[in-house]
Amino acid sequence: MxxxxxxxxxxxxxxxxxxxxxxALLELLERDQPxxxxxxxxxxxxxxxxxxxxxxxxxxxxxxxxxxxxxxxxxxxxxxxxxxxxxxxxxxxxxxxxxxxxxxxxxxxxxxxxxxxxxxKAAPQLVLVGAGHINLELARLMRPLGFSVTVIDDREAWANVESYPGAVVLNAQPAEGYESVRWRDDTYVVIGTRDRDLPALRALVGRRCCYIGVVASKRKALTLLAHLERDGVDIDAIAEQLYAPVGLATGGRTPADIALSIAAEIQMLRHGGSLAHLRVEPREHARLRERRSLKSG
Known part of the structure; x- marks a missing residue:
């Protein structure tokens, strides 16, 4: 033997x-501790x-x-x-x-x-309130960018793991679903519901997050804010986080276009970017040609 x-x-x-x-590393990250x-x-x-x-x-x-x-x-x-x-x-x-x-x-x-x-550090967190077409496209864009995704919608036919692979799916009303979210300073929320935008937004007041985007027209966004003020909500308390209407003015109108504009806005804020173009301006081309001409002359 x-x-x-x-x-x-x-x-x-x-x-x-x-x-x-x-x-040890896994335990810390599971507790969202950097x-x-x-x-x-x-x-x-x-x-x-x-x-x-x-x-x-x-x-x-x-x-x-x-x-x-x-x-x-x-x-x-x-x-x-x-x-x-x-x-x-x-x-x-x-x-x-x-x-x-x-x-x-x-x-x-x-x-x-x-x-x-x-x-x-734990992946930045994206909470999608509403499982409609725009948020579906947004989930597809954000997961490859390193976000963990949570979807809140009481409609199981829309919010399910088949439609949102890799996401945490909570079949609940917004306020109820929020109770299952670990709110952090790097939590991004996008609200796009069929008829629950106001209660979804109201229930977010006071929760830890850095971004609250609402899929809405300017008119609808102003109406939502007016309702919140009427209900006694301090709008100033969420002013820095609130992006309504959500997204950058990229011009597209399809769900995929709108999702891309939202993803671009989130990434710009996340990485401290700007709206500036990266291209070389035509006048810089002209100066370069002029310098080359002088050298060759």
Whole structure:
């Protein structure tokens, strides 16, 4: 009979460490908590851990799982992770280990570690209130752009997983469906119902979200706002989030055209873009030709 090993092999230890990292990361993201993983990508000299070692850090700057070696290198790594999460951007840094950093454990000074910090955050959330033609087209556009999609509509014939693959489908009235949504600062809402726009909009007041779009004409949008004010709703409380009518003036009129204009508006706001064209202007072509002409002359 083969004798069981007294200890795990290095490969088994590495596999277990990766599993712990993955589980911790998944748990944080399932709770919609941003976090970061830091990985030693290269090293030279003596360092307290090896290339590939990882640590998971949450937004508070707390170590959740893993290690890059403890001591000063870990303290610096955790600080870099916390700063990267706050900024929302990946980063790299190089850490030079000294005798003092080594803590008198006999390692040679001069060790160096290159560490990459990867920021992880939950996908931005799109809540579609109403499962009509426009929101159906919008869901198709937004999922490839990295959004998680939730659809709220009490009509099962319209709101179902066959029509909205990969989405969370809630067959409920808007206010009831909202109770199942994890509202966040990166939640985008688009209201496009057959006859529930006013209660859907009213029930959103006070909820965490960055964007409330309403599929409507200007006349209908003004009517909705007037009704809200009549009901005692503080319009100023949602003014910064409210986009009614929703979308950019791209000119199309089909459901797909309108969905594209909404997607463009959301992406512009999400990434801090503008309405400016990216093309090279004709006058710039003319200046370039003039410079070339002068050089050749």
């Amino acid at each position: 083969a004798r069981a090993p007294d200890s795990e092999t290095p490969n088994a230890q590495a596999t277990n460490a990766q599993a712990v990292i993955a589980a 976090c970061a993983t830091a990985t030693i990508t290269a090293s030279s000299g003596s360092i307290p851990n090896e290339v590939g070692a990882q640590i998971v850090v949450d937004a508070r700057g707390e170590r959740v799982a893993g290690t890059v070696g403890g001591g000063e290198i870990e303290f610096r790594t955790i600080a870099e992770c916390k700063a990267a999460i706050a900024e929302g951007k990946h980063r790299s840094f190089r850490y030079h280990l000294t005798d003092e950093d080594a803590g008198g454990i006999g390692m040679m000074c001069g060790g160096r570690a290159d560490i990459f910090v990867h920021v992880h």
